[in-house]
């Protein structure tokens with residue numbers, strides 16, 4: 001084991017970002033991770049049939065500002081979703097495409113009866129005004145739900161587009177998160193691409209880990225307790241260092257609080273011989289909650305990146321929150337939307353009870369408590385950018401003291 005200046009507990013995105021930042025300043029860190037692999041909540045599992053399944057549907061916005069500090073996007077071989085969404089209205093799928101990215105869809109999106117002329121003008125105004133939001137911190141006191149209403153969007157457009165679209169991102173149908181974070185995301189959506197790495201989301205942390213020498217990782221080792229300059233492993237071994245960064249969520253250690261402290265999602269993966277005939281292609285498909293259905297959104301992920309399907313169609317279907325939606329109900333709903341029997345077969349279901357932290361809208365980027373530095377998305381924003389940013393800020397805080 002290396003003798004490190006700093007111990008980092010957790011090899012999720014925030015821990016990796018902290019380690020890389022310290023390393024660039026000549027400060028060595030030992031990263032202790034409970035699991036056998038790096039990545040934390042950014043995880044991809046390959047099934048025995050060869051399907052790539054992200055543990056919870058997850059996308060990368062190529063314009064997240066923190067990415068340029070830690071990854072070479074070209075090496076991730078990003079595969080892009082279409083820009084916009086298909087929205088189910090209980091009868092048909094309505095295309096709401098970004099006309100700049102898909103001029104061929106101008107007719108259908110322009111005449112989509114989801115939005116009024118005023119809604120269209122407001123989308124433009126929102127995109128223009130969001131260009132000034134360079135950071136996802138602070139999140140903003142006004143909730144996104146209140147902001148959308150006050151901004152003047154019609155109730156129909158909020159319920160048929162904004163709420164289902166943002167429920168998939170925030171994993172919260174109430175859209176409680178502050179409006180500044182929403183505007184920051186709008187800037188990222190409008191200036192970058194919604195994508196997945198060709199070989200699954202896990203490629204992101206794997207690429208970051210390659211920047212750190214292998215001997216700086218201690219995998220498969222759970223930290224049982226810690227102080228400002230030491231950790232004690234579950235094995236009883238004590239390791240000392242000058243500083244400690246906890247790059248995990250301390251609320252995770254309280255299993256009974258999951259419902260209060262985290263937002264949940266379940267993602268089912270299906271294959272089916274008729275899936276490629278649906279026309280869903282690379283679109284995200286939204287199912288508004290107003291319709292009273294179980295599923296929230298889905299996409300034919302094998303259309304976006306063929307590697308996910310390994311030559312076979314693979315559908316990723318998400319149910320947000322604690323809703324109890326059986327696999328057979330999800331299948332029935334998908335057949336209804338497709339207006340055909342898709343002959344679906346379940347590949348795997350991933351339930352993620354602690355997917356995103358429920359956070360206050362006054363985050364500080366990271367936090368020092370009794371000499372221990374905490375970082376991770378709980379202290380920043382519930383996103384890949386937030387986790388990377390938090391790890392970087394925690395490391396920079398330590399570097400100031402050197």
Ligand SMILES: Cc1cc2nc3c(=O)[nH]c(=O)nc-3n(C[C@H](O)[C@H](O)[C@H](O)COP(=O)(O)OP(=O)(O)OC[C@H]3O[C@@H](n4cnc5c(N)ncnc54)[C@H](O)[C@@H]3O)c2cc1C
Pocket residue numbers: 009010011012013014015032033034035038039040041042055056057058059060061169221222223224247248249265352354355356375376377378381382383384385386387
């Ligand atoms: C289903 C899902 C969908 C998401 N969708 C998106 C999306 O589309 N876009 C987006 O930007 N973000 C999304 N996110 C959020 C993003 O993935 C997270 O914000 C980010 O990965 C959090 O990183 P982290 O380092 O803060 O925490 P984590 O990834 O949780 O890392 C913490 C690490 O610490 C380790 N650990 C914990 N306790 C100990 C211990 N005692 N000893 C040793 N190790 C320990 C854990 O094993 C873990 O590896 C999604 C997240 C999920 C789960």
